Amino acid sequence: MTPQGASAAAAKLALQALAAQPITIETEPPGPRAREMIARALPHMSPSLIHCYPLMVRRASGCMVEDVDGNVFLDAEAGVATASTGHCHPAIAAAIAEQAEVLIHICGTDFHYPGYGAICEKLAQLARGIGPNQHEWQTFLTNSGTEAVEAGLKLARNHTHRPNLVAFRGGFHGRTLGALSLTASKSKYRKGFGPLLPNVYHAEYGSADSVEELFATVTAPEDVAAIVVEPVLGEGGYIVPPPDFLPRLRALADRHGIMLVFDEVQTGMGRTGKMFAAEHSGVVPDILLLAKGIASGMPLGAMMAPREKMTWQPGSHGSTIGGNPVSIAAGMATIKLLEGGLCAHAARVGVALRASLKTALAGDTSVTDVRGVGLMIGVEFATPELADAVANLCFRRGLIVLECGKKAIRLSPPLILTEEQARVTADVFAAACRDVRI
Numbered sequence: 001m002t003p004q005g006a007s008a009a010a011a012k013l014a015l016q017a018l019a020a021q022p023i024t025i026e027t028e029p030p031g032p033r034a035r036e037m038i039a040r041a042l043p044h045m046s047p048s049l050i051h052c053y054p055l056m057v058r059r060a061s062g063c064m065v066e067d068v069d070g071n072v073f074l075d076a077e078a079g080v081a082t083a084s085t086g087h088c089h090p091a092i093a094a095a096i097a098e099q100a101e102v103l104i105h106i107c108g109t110d111f112h113y114p115g116y117g118a119i120c121e122k123l124a125q126l127a128r129g130i131g132p133n134q135h136e137w138q139t140f141l142t143n144s145g146t147e148a149v150e151a152g153l154k155l156a157r158n159h160t161h162r163p164n165l166v167a168f169r170g171g172f173h174g175r176t177l178g179a180l181s182l183t184a185s186k187s188k189y190r191k192g193f194g195p196l197l198p199n200v201y202h203a204e205y206g207s208a209d210s211v212e213e214l215f216a217t218v219t220a221p222e223d224v225a226a227i228v229v230e231p232v233l234g235e236g237g238y239i240v241p242p243p244d245f246l247p248r249l250r251a252l253a254d255r256h257g258i259m260l261v262f263d264e265v266q267t268g269m270g271r272t273g274k275m276f277a278a279e280h281s282g283v284v285p286d287i288l289l290l291a292k293g294i295a296s297g298m299p300l301g302a303m304m305a306p307r308e309k310m311t312w313q314p315g316s317h318g319s320t321i322g323g324n325p326v327s328i329a330a331g332m333a334t335i336k337l338l339e340g341g342l343c344a345h346a347a348r349v350g351v352a353l354r355a356s357l358k359t360a361l362a363g364d365t366s367v368t369d370v371r372g373v374g375l376m377i378g379v380e381f382a383t384p385e386l387a388d389a390v391a392n393l394c395f396r397r398g399l400i401v402l403e404c405g406k407k408a409i410r411l412s413p414p415l416i417l418t419e420e421q422a423r424v425t426a427d428v429f430a431a432a433c434r435d436v437r438i
C-alpha cells in the first residue's frame with residue numbers, strides 16, 4: 001500500500017471508531033482551537049448566519065460529531081434533521097465517491113443521465129404508498145427545500161391560473177422571497193425584506209376552521225391556488241396537528257379546486273417513522289415537497305405532483321445543478337437504507353426516546369410538554385429563557401440540540417440512533433433541565 005493509501009485507510013478506521021465513541025468533553029466547548037478558528041472565519045462570513053453554538057466541527061460519523069479540540073458530541077439534531085442515515089454513512093460515502101469518478105455534472109434541465117429518471121421513478125413508487133386513488137407521480141429535482149417550495153408555488157399558480165396562497169402561522173417554508181412569503185414562524189425571517197409576495201393569507205396551524213374563516217372573510221376559495229402546509233409543524237415548534245386537520249384540508253381543497261401542498265422538507269424521508277408524514281393520515285397531497293433527509297446531507301430536493309397536475313410546459317421551470325448526479329447517487333443510497341429497515345428503526349427508537357424523555361423529565365416543572373412522532377420530538381419549556389439555557393447547557397455537556405417554536409427544543413437525531421444513544425440523549429437532556437440556572 002502506498003503511504004497515501006495507508007493514511008486514507010487509517011483515517012477511515014478512525015472515522016468508523018468515532019461513531020462508537022461516547023460523549024467526551026476534553027475541554028469545555030468552545031475550546032482554544034475552535035475559538036481561534038471561529039474568530040478568524042467570522043469576519044469573512046455573512047452575518048446573516050445564525051451559528052446557534054460556537055461549534056467548529058472537524059469530522060462526524062454515525063451520531064457522533066468531533067470538534068477541532070477533540071470534544072465528541074452526540075448529535076441529536078442531525079444537521080437540522082438532514083443527516084438522516086447518520087454522518088458519513090459508508091454506503092452513502094461510497095455512492096458519492098463512485099458517482100464522482102464518472103459524472104459530477106451535466107445539467108438535468110438540458111440533458112439526460114440515468115440517475116435523474118431513476119430517482120424520479122423511485123420517488124413515484126414511494127409516493128404511491130401514501131394512500132389510495134393515486135396516479136403516476138412526476139418529479140422536479142432541486143438543490144434545497146426552499147427551491148422545492150418555489151417550484152411548488154409556481155406549479156400551483158401555473159396549473160390553477162389562480163393567484164392566492166394559503167399558509168399557516170408557525171409554518172416555515174424557506175427563505176427565498178416566494179417561500180419566505182409563506183414562512184410565518186418568526187418575524188425576524190421576514191424583517192426588512194418586504195414587500196413579499198402579495199395574495200398570501202395565513203391561517204392558524206391545526207385549524208381547518210381558520211382556513212374556512214379566511215375563505216369567508218379575506219379570500220374567496222375560487223381565487224386560491226394552493227394551501228401549503230407542513231404535516232407536522234417543524235421549525236415552528238414540532239407540533240403534531242389534530243387528526244382531523246389534514247383530512248379537512250383535503251376536503252376543502254377538493255371542494256374548491258385548490259392544490260393541497262404538503263411541505264415534507266423536514267417531515268419526509270423517514271423522519272416521522274414513515275417514509276412520508278402524509279402516510280400517518282393517508283391524506284394524499286396534490287404537490288409533495290421534499291429535501292433535507294432525502295440525500296443524507298447532499299444538496300437535493302424534490303417537488304412532486306401527479307402527472308395530470310404537472311401541466312407546466314417545457315421551459316417554464318428548470319435548474320442548472322438541481323438533481324446533480326452526485327446528490328442523486330447519495331439520494332438513491334439513502335432511499336435504499338430507508339427501505340431496508342431504517343424507517344422502521346426510526347419509528348421504534350422514536351417511541352423509545354419519547355418514553356425515556358417523558359420518564360426522565362417527569363416532575364420537572366420547567367418542562368410543559370413532550371411531543372412528536374418518530375424521531376421528530378419537541379420539548380416545550382415554561383419560558384424561552386429556559387429553552388435557551390437548556391440548549392446551551394446540553395451543548396457544553398456534549399449533546400447537540402436545536403431550539404424551535406417560541407420556547408421549545410427539538411430533537412431530530414440521525415435515524416440510525418440506537419436505543420442506548422436514545423437513553424443517553426434523554427439522560428443528558430433531563431440533567432441539563434434539572435441543573436440549568438437562569
Ligand code: PLP
Binds near residue numbers: 174175235264265292
Ligand atoms: N420547508 C421546511 C418545512 C423546512 O423545515 C425547511 C428548512 O428548515 C425549508 C422548507 C427550507 O429548506 P432549505 O433550508 O433547504 O432551503
